[in-house]
Amino acid sequence: MSGDGRAESANALLGEIAGVGADRARGGYSRHVFTTAEGELREWFGGAARARGLEVQVDRNANVWAWFGRPGPDAVVTGSHLDSVPGGGAYDGPLGVVSALAAFDLLRAQGFTPRRPLAIVVFAEEEGGRFGVPCLGSRLLTGTLAAERALGLRDGNGDTLADVARAAGHQPAHFGRDEETLGRIGTFVELHVEQGRGLVHLDAPIAVGSGIIPHGRWRFSFTGQGNHAGTTLMEDRRDPMIPAAEMVGAVRRSAAAVPEARATVGRLVPTPGGTNVIASRVDVWLDARLPEPGDVRELVAEITEDARAAAELEGCRVEVREESYEGAASFDAALRDRLRALLGDAPVLPTGAGHDAAVLARFVPTAMLYVRNPSGISHAPEEFADPADIDQGSADLARVLRSLAG
The missing domain is CATH 3.30.70.360 (Alpha-Beta Plaits)
Structure with missing residues (x-):
């Protein structure tokens, strides 16, 4: 929240990080895990979460969590990632994080008190831009990627994940399946900018995800x-x-x-x-x-x-x-239908883009919300979302969180 305690919009929060990781050579942004730019974004998120009274924790696989109230089991979790592909757009990943913060602000302004724990998560290295394997943070958390293999991955300079994680203050020996943290997630909802033109063709601002292709x-x-x-x-x-x-x-x-x-x-x-x-x-x-x-x-x-x-x-x-x-990831059908009804019969879209939600879908009920991208372009500087659609996305996410946790 702002210094005077007022809620901030997702658009304003995007503006706060607009200068971090700008890539002058490629255009767009290059924000790779454990680099200076990604570290600045982690610090920014931690500060923004603490300013809202959220409890910030970093799990054993370098994923960052912010808890609304006491951490506990059966939590309703939302969030996304802050890293990017080389020369990526401003919305892929960060939109889900800033929308989650804005949604929490809206819930607070409404005087909402959750009956289930609520949390925002920022997953590490979703894009695989530095070490080549996507969704590293969620794969390590769930154990779908062996820690031994992950720690031996090398970046373009020949540095291993173990070395750069250690230099960033993490403990590589603790990387691997995290039963305690995974066991806290009761439901996961990820908001993301659409990486295609499905919503443009449907003339709709928001969609619910159906699944992800292999x-x-x-x-x-x-x-x-x-x-x-x-x-x-x-x-x-x-x-x-x-x-x-x-x-x-x-x-x-x-x-x-x-x-x-x-x-x-x-x-x-x-x-x-x-x-x-x-x-x-x-x-x-x-x-x-x-x-x-x-x-x-x-x-x-x-x-x-x-x-x-x-x-x-x-x-x-x-x-x-x-x-x-x-392989193919199908999001929880009952949760999908519940969100669709809650959001006024929102359209349902599949996608060819991978997400941490697809990794978690094997273990917990998972859903995705997509915000319209009028350019239809992603993983490039031309990626875009209209400010009005962004506002609706964060408001719809707040509505979803209120329903699931209230």
């Missing part, structure tokens, strides 16, 4: 022979960039042939990366998503076959590693 990330490592760009004849080369480029084309062709498939190469890193150097290794990351009943792994297998053939033709090798995978 998706995963794979790393293709092509290796050949590094050499001099000016002295090595074309017929003497074993250049891993060639099969890597062939793979990018294969991804587009394979996905275009399967209805509703989405497959993307958004990151390609050559080693050593010099302009006048034939690369010795090229790492390519594939993001693939495919609704049921198709199998996303079948699509990846087809792409892998093409990648292996291209590597062999160039005299190179390729290794493929699955870095993450989430």
Whole structure:
């Protein structure tokens, strides 16, 4: 709340963090876990929560919790994340956090006293922008990602998650499934900016989520022979960039042939990366998503076959590693219908975007609310939500929390 105790809108709260993590090179924001920018956002959230009289706790997996009243079991929890993809938009993640704070302000202004505990959570590294695996905080909390594997993950500088977490003041030895914290969550509701144009087509400001399609990330490592760009004849080369480029084309062709498939190469890193150097290794990351009943792994297998053939033709090798995978996630049907009725028969939308809510959906009743994005663009600076829709989203979230906890 403001210094004089007045409630703050979600739009005003977004303004408070608008300068944190701005990326001058890419545009948008780069706010990755345990970086200076993400640390500033954690501090901001803790201060905003304490100003509202909330009790702030950091769990064993570096997720931040703010409790309205005494922490306890069967809590109604809302929240999202504050990290971003490289050069991401201003709303993906933070909108769910500021809307939760604004919703708590509205409940307080209404004199609401919950009968169930209420909490806001900020999950760590939802986007996987630093260590490549999405939803790290919620996966560690639930035990769907082994702590041993997570702590060994390396960022682009070669630093492990264990090292950077320790440097940020956390205890990596405590990372892993957290029965106590997970056991407190009775219901989870995540508000998020829509990452598509569904609400634009429906001419509606708010929707309730139905589920998330299967998706995963794979790393293709092509290796050949590094050499001099000016002295090595074309017929003497074993250049891993060639099969890597062939793979990018294969991804587009394979996905275009399967209805509703989405497959993307958004990151390609050559080693050593010099302009006048034939690369010795090229790492390519594939993001693939495919609704049921198709199998996303079948699509990846087809792409892998093409990648292996291209590597062999160039005299190179390729290794493929699955870095993450989430099957189809369906949100709790009874909770979905309750929220839809509460919000005036709001439309129901599926999504191809992953969220911490999808991880938690296996363990607790979970729901999502989407706020209209008139640009239809996400994971880019053009991501947007209209201030009036943001206000409605936080008001609707307050209505939901009041119903669930009252």
